[in-house]
Amino acid sequence: MKIITCVAPVNIAVIKYWGKRDEELILPLNDSISATLNIEHMCAKTTIMASSNFKENKIWLNGKEESFQNPRLSNCLKELKKRSQTQSDVINWNIHVCSENNFPTAAGLASSAAGYACFVYALAKLYEVEGDVTYIARQGSGSACRSIYGGWVQWHAGALKDGSDSIATQIVPASHWPEMRVVILVVSDSQKKNSSTNAMKRSAATSKFLEYRIKHIVPERTEKMIQAIKDRDFETFATITMKDSNQFHSVCLDTFPPVKYMNETSFIIVDLIHTYNEFRGSTKVAYTFDAGANACLYLLEEDVPEVISLIQNAFPTNTDHVEYFRGIPVTEQELSEELKKTINISKQDPGMLKYIIHTNVGEGPQILGENEHLLNDVGLPKK
Numbered sequence: 001m002k003i004i005t006c007v008a009p010v011n012i013a014v015i016k017y018w019g020k021r022d023e024e025l026i027l028p029l030n031d032s033i034s035a036t037l038n039i040e041h042m043c044a045k046t047t048i049m050a051s052s053n054f055k056e057n058k059i060w061l062n063g064k065e066e067s068f069q070n071p072r073l074s075n076c077l078k079e080l081k082k083r084s085q086t087q088s089d090v091i092n093w094n095i096h097v098c099s100e101n102n103f104p105t106a107a108g109l110a111s112s113a114a115g116y117a118c119f120v121y122a123l124a125k126l127y128e129v130e131g132d133v134t135y136i137a138r139q140g141s142g143s144a145c146r147s148i149y150g151g152w153v154q155w156h157a158g159a160l161k162d163g164s165d166s167i168a169t170q171i172v173p174a175s176h177w178p179e180m181r182v183v184i185l186v187v188s189d190s191q192k193k194n195s196s197t198n199a200m201k202r203s204a205a206t207s208k209f210l211e212y213r214i215k216h217i218v219p220e221r222t223e224k225m226i227q228a229i230k231d232r233d234f235e236t237f238a239t240i241t242m243k244d245s246n247q248f249h250s251v252c253l254d255t256f257p258p259v260k261y262m263n264e265t266s267f268i269i270v271d272l273i274h275t276y277n278e279f280r281g282s283t284k285v286a287y288t289f290d291a292g293a294n295a296c297l298y299l300l301e302e303d304v305p306e307v308i309s310l311i312q313n314a315f316p317t318n319t320d321h322v323e324y325f326r327g328i329p330v331t332e333q334e335l336s337e338e339l340k341k342t343i344n345i346s347k348q349d350p351g352m353l354k355y356i357i358h359t360n361v362g363e364g365p366q367i368l369g370e371n372e373h374l375l376n377d378v379g380l381p382k383k
């Protein structure tokens with residue numbers, strides 16, 4: 001029997017991946033860039049046990065048993081076995097996998113990236129796989145390959161048919177820009193989710209705008225973004241981040257039939273951020289939205305107290321049983337009269353935000369000690 005437990009982080013793209021050139025190998029149409037978020041506040045935790053006693057492969061996700069008959073899982077497993085350097089019998093045994101997120105799944109935050117990154121990272125350790133595993137994580141979920149590294153990460157689209165050059169690399173480590181902070185606004189949203197896999201397939205098939213974006217916008221934007229990150233040039237970074245998010249959501253609307261992810265609350269947040277930046281006289285905060293209504297804000301540490309106060313003023317909570325504010329503690333700051341007067345914050349109905357997570361850029365996946373295992377001695381979930 002062999003067992004391992006790992007944690008892997010979430011990542012939030014600032015140049016979005018949207019559209020594939022190969023559905024099976026999960027090869028993207030364009031390069032993308034993201035920051036890896038601190039594992040402490042948001043992560044997937046996965047235990048994998050391999051044993052000669054197991055009759056079949058089994059997987060439990062967030063407390064529920066799911067089918068292992070999933071081509072993405074089996075592709076990752078196949079690739080890992082192919083690359084294994086182990087002398088032991090472990091790759092011939094079946095596995096039990098138990099995985100959970102440390103943030104509520106109901107939040108609708110992208111968890112597949114952290115989940116697949118964790119699965120591939122943990123199994124690569126168990127099977128003694130050497131070298132790059134981003135191209136294996138990519139075959140679980142495209143964005144998962146960026147969660148294999150900490151800091152700022154680029155996923156190269158690559159050009160080869162077999163996808164061997166479609167890998168993720170680190171641009172700079174988290175320590176390069178220690179002042180960077182991330183605030184996630186979890187928006188209450190009853191809208192039915194369009195899976196990103198299906199929606200991006202439809203975009204690639206129908207959107208001329210996506211074609212234009214890939215050819216004429218993303219290459220130059222990617223170069224500028226890398227430079228802005230290297231130079232710690234917040235204004236350029238923030239402007240490109242917002243523009244790329246807006247363009248991704250425009251491509252969604254240009255898709256036929258259209259895909260809509262942002263809701264009314266999302267657009268109120270967009271307006272609030274632009275008004276605030278205007279008040280400050282420079283770009284202090286950037287927003288970005290993925291395949292859902294939640295906002296992710298990038299900003300520098302020094303601006304966090306004021307921005308958090310602004311958000312809490314505009315979006316009062318309607319609940320006292322859920323922890324509304326999570327993550328890195330912030331000292332409360334009274335908003336200045338000038339700011340209140342200029343921005344003229346209109347208070348929204350309570351409960352439009354479910355909660356707020358304040359985090360920063362962090363490290364890649366890690367192996368945990370044996371006290372952390374999610375499976376018991378016979379390979380069943382402890383809870």
Ligand code: DP6
Nearest residue numbers: 013016017141142143196197290291
């Ligand atoms: C909007 O990685 O979830 O978050 O490769 O089909 O699993 P699949 O899609 P997924 O798409 C993520 C899209 C995005 C943008 C991004 O993270 O770059």
